[in-house]
Amino acid sequence: MLINADFSRRAVLEVEEQQWINSPQSGVERVMFDRVGEEKARATSLVRYAPSSHFPHHMHPGGEEILVLSGTFSADDTHYPAGWYLRNPPSSGHTPYSDEGAVIFVKLRQMPSDEDRYVAIDTHDDDNWQCQGSRDICPLFSDDGEQVSLQRLNTGEALFDENSISGAGGTELLVVEGSLIDDEQVYQRGSWIRLPVGEQSQIKAGLEGVTVYIKTGHLEQVIGL
Template structure:
């Protein structure tokens, strides 16, 4: 399966374009934002857990990255309400569930094999936020290849200053606009290398998940299939 699989092209999915499809597990649905493969795919999705839904324990050979958008997401006895960032390295396993229901942003098979340490960050903790490049930033992960953060962009300010070498973002609060196009909360954008001076925060500002450096090698797992 290929969904927005040409990484040389801009890809945009707004909440009005969300198409919820069932996962293999009852009570769990997803919106496929980009995908290269079947169930063992390099994939970016918004996933919705109905109350009292769960997955059996399973392995993530290529790692998994999660940002909890609403509700509470659980792994066994650990519970993560909205605002938590979870990064589980290649070879990790878990048994996800949600008692009250949850919506999460998920990225699969997009980590380097050398990653070995799990990351758990509560982005609601203001001590994790610093002022960087004139705006508030919460660092989630950074290595020689990729950089992941949450950014609070002031009203009317450009998201990027100058050229970017490919970027992915998810609007978490407020909104963005670009030459008359509005990107409300929940909008996902993947932008190829270029300059984007017209992509600015709206009059209320914006909070965005921002990821760079990971688009140079978008290949999914070998032999991925449905």
């Protein structure tokens, strides 16, 4: 299965275009943003757990990255309410479930084989945020291959400064709160945008400002897929 699998091109899925489809597990649905492979795939998705739904224990070759958007996501005996960011490195495994229901943003099989760091960050904890210029940033992960953060921008503020383009390895965005504007196009909460390596962008925060998940630097390695 190939969905938005040409990583040299811009890909966008606005919230009103998103379609939930059933996963093989009862009570769990997905919106597929990009995908290379069948059930065991390199994939970026939203995953929605109905109350009392679960996946059986499984491994994650290639790793797993999660941002909990609503409800409470649980893995084994640990519970992560909305706002938690998680990274489970390659060869890790768990039994995921949700008692109350949850929606999570998930990236699968997108880590180098030598990544070994577990990450768990509560982005609702003010201590995890720092002021950088006119915006607030919650750093989530950084290495030689990618940088991941949540960023809060004020109304009309440009996402990239005049010296910055998505060309430095490409950029991936998920609107967590508020909206983004690109020319005359408005991307509301839940919209997903992937900008390829080398693309200039004038994206800015919408009228109410924005909180956005932003990952940069990671697309150079996947253009050949």
